[in-house]
Amino acid sequence: MTFTRYAIYFVPPADAQWSRYAASWLGWDMEAGYELPHPAETGLDIAAITSVPRKYGLHATLKPPMRLAGGQSQAALEDACAALAAAQQPVVLEGLHLARLGRFLALRPSGGVTGLNALAAACVTDLDRFRAPQTEAELERRRAAGLSPEQEKNLSRWGYPYVLEQFRFHITLTGKLPKSQLPAVENALDAHLIPLLPAPFEIRDLALAGEAPDGRFHLIQRYPLSA
Known part of the structure; x- marks a missing residue:
């Protein structure tokens, strides 16, 4: 498959109960490369609630989507991802919790986030x-x-405002919602997803993802963190 952009993501393990539910909530399995039916038990229009983040699949961004620079190749990027992951240690956090980020909902890490x-x-x-x-x-x-001055500096240097000191790890679950709709969506996620979340929460690999011409992201390869 030919990809227009590449990104480095955390992609939750496909075999975990919580990630299977969350991927179904979004409606796109980036690892398998096919659409998923939304959960039916909530009574919500989940297709509309998740229409914006769906194409990205269940993930947290570590390096934002980018076009390849001239003279670079996917194969070289894959090799660099493998080398980077091999030099990094797995990250263990207390857990995940549901949070409002403006008017959309996401999973955020609990506890210290230095690593x-x-x-x-x-x-x-x-x-x-x-x-x-x-x-x-x-x-x-x-x-x-x-943008703040720091965000503008990041945009100019790294191509994205919300990196380094401005980085906030999050796993997006909705698009921007009307404020009046947020409580009902929070209640549905509290009832069906939050009880499944892991504690501790571990990141044991990096995922290289590619954006297909139709805008959907696909998982290309996982790279174990093994330092």
């Missing part, structure tokens, strides 16, 4: 030679959201 943030920073910096520069249109689209 997690260091892993994400390594993904951003060590693999940046593979990233093609942002176009002026892409830069302006990011700036339209209103």
